[in-house]
Amino acid sequence: MASIRKRTKKDGTSSFMVCWRDPNTHEQQGLTVATQVEAETLRRLLDANGQSFEIAQHAILTNAKLVPTVAEVIQEHIDLLIRPSSGTTRTYQTMLDLHVRDVIGHIPVDKLDYRHIAHWVKSMTAKGRSAKTIHNVHGLISAAMNTAEQLKYIPRNPCRGVQLPNLQKPEDEAMFLTHAEFSMVIEGMAERYKAFTNFLVMTGTRFGEATAITVADVDLLSKPPTARINKAWKRDGQNQYYIGPTKTGAGKRTIGLNHALVELLIPLVAGRPGKDLLFTTPKGGRIIQQVYWQHYWLPAVKTAKANGLTKSPRIHDLRHTHASWLIQDGVPLFTISRHLGHTSTRTTEQVYGHLMPEALQATADAMERSVSGFVPLRPLRGDA
Template structure:
């Protein structure tokens, strides 16, 4: 749409004109630069912005005065963060390198407008990235642009009010098990790992929290017995594991334990020193989530889905698990069971360690049985007149 033309001035110097047509007026418009690289940058930005005059004016000024680039500002934003660990900071740098730098990175941060952001989001969607991935990357960029405003690099956040793609999935993102389904799955989990799986379903702890527990974190003599969550497995900037604080401030919490779980955990705790990991692999080391998935969880799912007799042949009469839950779905299942038992969402928020009640509500409100019954009753009252009308219509059809 835009082109760059080289021109020679009367004094022998060269200039570079960026030419394009304004889509609003249809008139040919131009910007002139002394440096070819500046003209090429302006050309790219004007094309991305659709050639509109308002964006073009800002782009012209930003390219001439340069200032920090998008790469500079996002990097500075990541470096200035005070509430994240080394693993999160490293993750943000990888997001910058993979998703932001190739498209927007070299451009002056003050030149970026709404249309650039919208086009960038569309391009990620066109490349097949999931809506959640796009939302995460956009969130990082938006936070960096807010930092740019605070530092005086620009006057506004161009990410504001950019609509992000929504998931087109037709299935639920969480898989919730019934008590019978969980019991079937548990029966196929090796006995060494059953106490861990039972703790996950009974407390809703995250994997990284549960596998970082030490024997001293449990108070099994209290009434009710409790587990204190103060740490979780993390990765450093080199992807090495270490034990650090849990996900958020709210994730530091005390969770009560049912008596049935206490009976399972007592023999295990009795064999551990207070500072020893409560749950380990079979040789006493840290439990790897990926290895647990491949060597323990997936085989248990497969066995529960296709139960076999002692001779190895498939048993067509045995109960089967038709769902394929993730380990994290034990947390969702715990929440579902708690809600079904009448637990208040504020209590559930604290138990799960959600930073905000909004997270709990948005994730689990659809499971509230009282609200579902009330909604069904209201829908029934609203439909009662339609049902009577349908009966009259059937009677009329029969008479004809």
């Protein structure tokens, strides 16, 4: 049986060596190829043809003249990604295997057209897949078809112009707490996690960012005191957590800390090594979102509801709440966008723009002033 050995190069890329024993000389043979797809193909052909490389090579050359299928192109696209995280590769592989392969994966890529993609969208909808899932998988298919264009498999990406289900507006999902409502939640929070919960609402950081902050990332003596956000918890291909880069490049940022938060952080920083996580469990480990949600956040919200809270906020709503407080205080949208680590102000405006009635009124007033001197021309006689 032929086998495959994966080798990781110094630059982070991988190569794959296919090993087999020649049926005539019985000597060990090996051939290095660039992608796992090529390696799997060669291994399968060798095993199917008595380990004869000549027959396997002939089959490969014959197949090379054939147009690859949609599934093969998407697989090749995944294999060609430049230094993706193992978690990203795993996600894309799951999308291909679960949502594409058995529906349109068998179609030769040069035969894929608008009708096929529209059929795929309808089938996903019929299966009850969310609009977000359909958009995400369509994004993978479209990116793979762009790769197919580059590789000269097809002349044009057939995904362009396909109508997708409407995504729910971000602001429809966001929930904002008033200062009084947040006070009710924090009142019911376990003492161990009060500083952490206050940090989330006072900085607007994402959960994965806040739980990855180390003691060295915080400077309480600078003016103003700051926290450096430059990493977040990620999941790898084995579903294990590791500290990696922030969600986007814009996510790397330095945020200012208010005096009340500094007072809460002083005991967490004093005398601790810089490499330690700033916020930990009682045993010193990473704060797991599901555990925090189940055992601390939900009980705090339940207590707050018993005291009059009418909302059911999620943990991520603390980030929305933080942004809404900044808006209420008149902080410019661009500043808020940079502070939250958004890639562009468009994202910020989509989620929080409706909270800025003063800005809407200001634009209306500006337009009124710009046209105040405009006098419509009277129509000439006969120009009715």
